[in-house]
Amino acid sequence: MLKEAITYSIPKDHSVRLVQMTDPHLFAEPDGNLLGVNTANSLAAVVSTVQALNYPADLLLATGDISQDFSAESYRNFVKAIAPLDLPCHYLPGNHDDPRIMNLHMQGERVFGQQRIIIGNWQLILLDSTVRGKPGGHLDESEFALIREAIAAEPDKHVLLVMHHNPVQVKCTWLDQHWMDNGAEFLAEMASYPQVKGMLWGHVHQQLDHTIDGQHGPINLMATPSTCIQFKPLSTYFALDMVQPGYRLLELRADGSMQTSVYRVPGERFSPDVKASGY
Numbered sequence: 001m002l003k004e005a006i007t008y009s010i011p012k013d014h015s016v017r018l019v020q021m022t023d024p025h026l027f028a029e030p031d032g033n034l035l036g037v038n039t040a041n042s043l044a045a046v047v048s049t050v051q052a053l054n055y056p057a058d059l060l061l062a063t064g065d066i067s068q069d070f071s072a073e074s075y076r077n078f079v080k081a082i083a084p085l086d087l088p089c090h091y092l093p094g095n096h097d098d099p100r101i102m103n104l105h106m107q108g109e110r111v112f113g114q115q116r117i118i119i120g121n122w123q124l125i126l127l128d129s130t131v132r133g134k135p136g137g138h139l140d141e142s143e144f145a146l147i148r149e150a151i152a153a154e155p156d157k158h159v160l161l162v163m164h165h166n167p168v169q170v171k172c173t174w175l176d177q178h179w180m181d182n183g184a185e186f187l188a189e190m191a192s193y194p195q196v197k198g199m200l201w202g203h204v205h206q207q208l209d210h211t212i213d214g215q216h217g218p219i220n221l222m223a224t225p226s227t228c229i230q231f232k233p234l235s236t237y238f239a240l241d242m243v244q245p246g247y248r249l250l251e252l253r254a255d256g257s258m259q260t261s262v263y264r265v266p267g268e269r270f271s272p273d274v275k276a277s278g279y
């Protein structure tokens with residue numbers, strides 16, 4: 001049975017404006033760092049950068065790997081860190097999250113774990129692509145069923161599919177072993193639905209903007225940098241990139257088209273240990 005969606009009422013001819021933040025990898029302790037980057041500080045820098053823009057966003061999407069240590073405090077720290085944005089936050093799990101602890105501790109008046117959002121002319125579907133105990137992803141049949149039922153329930157809404165794992169390979173050999181392993185099947189089915197206009201994910205700690213031809217028009221594929229460490233694009237072996245922490249803004253237009261850009265923290269404040277060989 002399809003669970004009820006959260007509905008935001010904005011005029012149907014208005015654009016929906018989203019901020020996406022992904023892979024903050026927070027710790028319980030404020031001095032926790034991942035390969036030389038203090039992840040609480042880098043998230044705070046991203047939040048300040050977004051705040052300074054005064055972007056009239058409707059929602060914040062947090063696309064997984066909220067935690068690096070599976071602690072309750074790491075999730076509470078995330079909720080506190082995003083408070084200055086004063087936006088409703090919708091989250092989904094990544095491979096470094098514990099869904100039970102996450103759902104218990106991602107608590108706030110406007111913090112939500114539900115899978116469907118109806119806003120303006122759009123339906124946002126938040127998918128769980130995680131596989132217990134594994135870094136790689138897979139989309140279960142139940143998630144396919146959710147998408148089919150959600151589209152059938154709201155056939156007039158454009159659809160943005162949001163998830164943690166990449167359904168396409170990014171040409172980083174070491175990282176592509178952890179992609180959504182049935183991504184090809186997923187893409188093939190989604191390309192047959194006229195409603196599906198975009199797919200948005202995290203996990204790969206790098207930007208990717210790519211368009212594929214669906215059977216009814218283009219579908220935007222979008223990956224977003226982490227708010228902490230960045231992976232070097234097109235690398236065979238694990239390698240970090242020196243580009244700064246980032247986030248993405250999206251404007252989903254009422255006609256089903258979209259405008260989106262990735263932004264990064266200005267300056268060179270965050271420099272990871274480039275000799276690191278993994279985590």
Ligand SMILES: Nc1ncnc2c1ncn2[C@@H]1O[C@@H]2COP(=O)(O)O[C@H]2[C@H]1O
Nearest residue numbers: 065095096135174178203238277278279
């Ligand atoms: N050297 C490595 N080789 C393969 N996988 C790795 C390596 N280092 C880390 N990983 C895993 O690959 C994942 C990719 O992004 P995540 O943030 O999910 O977390 C990473 C780790 O779980």
Ligand SMILES: [Fe+2]
Nearest residue numbers: 023065094203
């Ligand atoms: Fe991650």
